[in-house]
Amino acid sequence: MSEPWWKSAVVYQIYPRSFCDASGDGVGDLEGVRRRLDHLAWLGVDGLWLSPFYPSPMKDHGYDVADFCGVDPLFGTLSEFDRLLADCHAGGLRVLVDWVPNHTSDRHPWFVESRASRESPRRDWYVWRDGSPDRPPNNWRAAFTNGPAWTWDEATRQWYLHLFLPEQPDLNWGNPEVVRAMHGTLRFWLERGVDGFRMDVIHCIGKDPALPDVPERVQRIPVSALNDDPRSHALIRGIRGVLEEFPGDRVAVGEVYLLSTQQVARYYGRGDELHLAFNFPPLFAPWEASAWRARIDEVVRKLDPRDAWPTWVLSNHDNPRHRTRYGSEARARAAAVLLLGLRGTPFLYAGEELGLEDAVVSDARRLDPGGRDGCRAPIPWSAAPGHGWAGAEPWLPWPPEAATRNAEALRADSDSILRLYRRLLALRRASPALRLGSFAWLPAPEGVLAWRREHGADRRVVLVNFGTEPAASPVPGAWRVDVSSDGAGEKAPYPGRLAPDQALVMSPSTSAGASR
Numbered sequence: 001m002s003e004p005w006w007k008s009a010v011v012y013q014i015y016p017r018s019f020c021d022a023s024g025d026g027v028g029d030l031e032g033v034r035r036r037l038d039h040l041a042w043l044g045v046d047g048l049w050l051s052p053f054y055p056s057p058m059k060d061h062g063y064d065v066a067d068f069c070g071v072d073p074l075f076g077t078l079s080e081f082d083r084l085l086a087d088c089h090a091g092g093l094r095v096l097v098d099w100v101p102n103h104t105s106d107r108h109p110w111f112v113e114s115r116a117s118r119e120s121p122r123r124d125w126y127v128w129r130d131g132s133p134d135r136p137p138n139n140w141r142a143a144f145t146n147g148p149a150w151t152w153d154e155a156t157r158q159w160y161l162h163l164f165l166p167e168q169p170d171l172n173w174g175n176p177e178v179v180r181a182m183h184g185t186l187r188f189w190l191e192r193g194v195d196g197f198r199m200d201v202i203h204c205i206g207k208d209p210a211l212p213d214v215p216e217r218v219q220r221i222p223v224s225a226l227n228d229d230p231r232s233h234a235l236i237r238g239i240r241g242v243l244e245e246f247p248g249d250r251v252a253v254g255e256v257y258l259l260s261t262q263q264v265a266r267y268y269g270r271g272d273e274l275h276l277a278f279n280f281p282p283l284f285a286p287w288e289a290s291a292w293r294a295r296i297d298e299v300v301r302k303l304d305p306r307d308a309w310p311t312w313v314l315s316n317h318d319n320p321r322h323r324t325r326y327g328s329e330a331r332a333r334a335a336a337v338l339l340l341g342l343r344g345t346p347f348l349y350a351g352e353e354l355g356l357e358d359a360v361v362s363d364a365r366r367l368d369p370g371g372r373d374g375c376r377a378p379i380p381w382s383a384a385p386g387h388g389w390a391g392a393e394p395w396l397p398w399p400p401e402a403a404t405r406n407a408e409a410l411r412a413d414s415d416s417i418l419r420l421y422r423r424l425l426a427l428r429r430a431s432p433a434l435r436l437g438s439f440a441w442l443p444a445p446e447g448v449l450a451w452r453r454e455h456g457a458d459r460r461v462v463l464v465n466f467g468t469e470p471a472a473s474p475v476p477g478a479w480r481v482d483v484s485s486d487g488a489g490e491k492a493p494y495p496g497r498l499a500p501d502q503a504l505v506m507s508p509s510t511s512a513g514a515s516r
């Protein structure tokens with residue numbers, strides 16, 4: 001049996017507001033994405049994940065959904081979505097949409113009805129509790145506000161639960177009608193032909209109906225990073241069943257925002273829950289060999305025994321970009337080699353292939369309640385005024401160096417980070433070992449990580465020097481450099497040493513004697 005496409009895919013995350021504006025209002029849109037598909041085809045990714053584009057009051061920039069089956073006019077229309085999907089498929093690109101099952105917008109008609117009265121037939125679609133106005137029902141904290149995860153509704157004199165903003169009330173997945181309605185929203189997109197979903201905070205949908213306090217020692221942590229109730233697993237199995245009603249390998253990628261790989265592992269691997277789950281501990285690791293080694297070991301130890309296929313991510317719309325976190329382009333380049341050399345499905349965040357840093361956003365221009373504006377800066381496509389965006393000043397400031405660090409300029413420069421990503425993606429596509437092969441550590445000096453990937457006759461070695469000094473790191477046998485993070489020495493024999501912040505992928509230079 002052949003492996004499902006998502007195991008060997010590289011998925012590219014698009015935050016539609018920030019990608020490209022075709023309508024001229026300063027906010028990216030679906031038509032803007034469609035016009036830039038040539039960039040993705042040229043780069044060589046296999047699929048895209050589109051962050052939410054649904055009708056929304058935009059309190060959380062689209063993660064507050066007012067209609068799960070539509071497109072916000074800011075982003076376009078449903079027929080523009082269909083056209084984008086058709087163009088992606090024609091170009092061999094898969095499309096994942098972002099599904100936000102834990103909560104809706106407070107403007108969603110379901111919540112408007114639920115809130116209207118205690119007798120509303122939709123009252124129980126959300127999580128309402130009695131209490132007195134000065135004392136929330138439990139000690140749960142919301143994300144972003146760091147206040148209680150509860151808002152008092154004066155009209156009906158009850159509290160409602162929201163793990164995020166008060167404008168994002170939590171759905172009650174304990175109610176079978178909610179389950180049915182949410183399954184319907186999946187079918188809506190599956191019928192249109194999407195290849196799968198990125199599922200927002202999917203570990204939060206199951207909750208203990210007793211809503212017990214969290215232990216005092218973790219009480220300051222938002223409950224969205226703690227909730228790990230067994231009910232979620234049964235609900236996810238139901239969701240998996242919906243995907244399996246459809247032909248093709250439709251994929252469920254869960255955002256399981258629990259900061260232990262051990263906990264994440266339980267959400268997949270047995271063939272009946274998620275296909276893939278994000279694992280964030282590596283994203284929060286500093287740029288240090290020992291830290292990365294520990295995070296990778298954890299994946300090997302916790303995911304492999306369950307047959308849970310790993311995922312890797314360095315940047316997304318919720319965190320400072322890795323170029324910013326690691327502090328230099330040289331490190332961002334080495335990190336790209338690391339990301340694309342590991343065993344598992346890598347996720348790229350639009351703009352990382354340009355080596356973008358977070359934008360500096362003045363207090364006056366800050367918009368996000370979670371302080372995540374910097375990584376959501378618009379993508380600069382060219383050096384021209386407007387950087388390839390139609391018309392108006394974009395909704396957030398440009399990232400640093402947009403005049404030179406833009407897609408057009410970097411595409412023309414054979415030494416650029418963009419061309420490095422392209423070489424790495426081409427290499428991965430051509431190498432069964434990199435896509436699907438086994439993983440084994442090789443001995444390496446302090447500050448360096450070295451590993452071997454192997455699949456059938458295809459063998460590769462990946463080396464990453466996290467240090468700021470050159471490092472002698474011999475690998476037994478004769479090896480030839482396929483791709484080097486700084487472009488140096490490609491196609492030449494491996495000299496047995498690495499420059500500071502340099503990472504390499506290599507293959508045996510002769511068939512004999514180069515393997516171990």
Ligand code: GLC
Nearest residue numbers: 060063100164200201317318
């Ligand atoms: C996820 C999203 C984040 C959003 C939150 C609430 O963590 O990645 O952007 O704010 O869920 O939906």
